Amino acid sequence: MKIALDPYMFRSTPLLELPRLVAELGFEWIELSPRDDALPFFTHPRIDDATVRRFRAELDAAGVGVASVLPLYRWSGPDEDDRQAAVRYWKRAIQITADLGVDVMVSEFNGRPEAPERSEAGFWRSMEELLPIFEREGISLKLEPHPDDFVEDGHAAVDLVRGINSPNVQFLYCAPHTFHMGNDAPGIMKHAGDLLTHVHLADTFDHTASSGLRYIVNPPGSPARVHQHLDIGQGEVDWDEFFSSLRANDFDGIMVSCVFAWEDRARESTATMRAKIDEYVTRYW
Numbered sequence: 001m002k003i004a005l006d007p008y009m010f011r012s013t014p015l016l017e018l019p020r021l022v023a024e025l026g027f028e029w030i031e032l033s034p035r036d037d038a039l040p041f042f043t044h045p046r047i048d049d050a051t052v053r054r055f056r057a058e059l060d061a062a063g064v065g066v067a068s069v070l071p072l073y074r075w076s077g078p079d080e081d082d083r084q085a086a087v088r089y090w091k092r093a094i095q096i097t098a099d100l101g102v103d104v105m106v107s108e109f110n111g112r113p114e115a116p117e118r119s120e121a122g123f124w125r126s127m128e129e130l131l132p133i134f135e136r137e138g139i140s141l142k143l144e145p146h147p148d149d150f151v152e153d154g155h156a157a158v159d160l161v162r163g164i165n166s167p168n169v170q171f172l173y174c175a176p177h178t179f180h181m182g183n184d185a186p187g188i189m190k191h192a193g194d195l196l197t198h199v200h201l202a203d204t205f206d207h208t209a210s211s212g213l214r215y216i217v218n219p220p221g222s223p224a225r226v227h228q229h230l231d232i233g234q235g236e237v238d239w240d241e242f243f244s245s246l247r248a249n250d251f252d253g254i255m256v257s258c259v260f261a262w263e264d265r266a267r268e269s270t271a272t273m274r275a276k277i278d279e280y281v282t283r284y285w
Contacts, residue, residue, distance in 0.1 A: 004029035004067040006258035009266040011035040019062035026274045029067040031256045039071045045092045052099045067254050068104040069097045076111030077122030087126050098137045106142040111150030119150035134168045142198040144172035147180040147225035154181035154188035171195040175237050176204040176229045186245040197253035203235030204228050229260040231269050232276040247284040
């Protein structure tokens with residue numbers, strides 16, 4: 001099992017200084033998430049081959065590895081120009097991942113919930129082009145349903161991943177999306193079985209509670225999706241249920257601390273998350 005840090009709250013730290021910082025924060029693994037000097041959100045990667053080599057040297061010097069690379073692109077449409085651009089961005093991101101010596105990438109389904117059939121059609125067009133590249137490079141792709149994607153329900157997402165029918169594509173369970181995925185962590189994990197190889201760890205509130213008024217969004221009836229990535233213990237995810245379900249599923253993959261809510265106390269938050277993760281892993285493994 002690998003326990004990694006998503007360093008998004010530290011994205012102002014220059015890329016080549018990131019490995020030393022992550023080591024100081026008590027982690028041996030990074031999930032390299034979007035950042036402007038490497039893999040920006042929804043646009044072409046900014047990192048060149050020379051910087052990839054320098055970053056890899058800094059990782060080695062710090063004793064830190066990249067467990068996974070997380071790009072986010074509009075690869076499921078429904079806009080075809082956006083989808084084609086996203087495929088081009090994906091190809092470069094895959095090459096960067098391979099050059100880093102990393103064999104895991106994670107991402108979201110993307111697309112639009114109000115156009116699920118058109119979005120899914122775009123997703124399959126992208127997969128037809130990209131899946132042979134993942135397989136050729138020996139890179140596993142872990143996919144998660146995200147609030148506001150064309151698929152948001154956890155069970156439906158597992159079925160879609162299974163339908164890809166490739167050993168290189170697996171399922172990611174993101175804990176702070178629990179209440180958007182159907183609030184059924186044990187059932188979704190059991191349904192995924194050995195497809196579940198990656199989890200994102202952060203807490204969140206149940207937006208469906210208090211008659212749907214845990215959060216108030218104006219105007220009433222807005223289709224906006226609301227959630228947050230909090231420290232474990234600050235929200236309403238049932239963590240004993242979560243970790244015991246992982247253990248029952250014989251989970252032995254990658255766990256990622258991915259809190260985004262506390263940039264003003266990022267170091268304290270990261271230390272809290274590391275301690276909480278270690279506590280639960282010790283309890284259940």
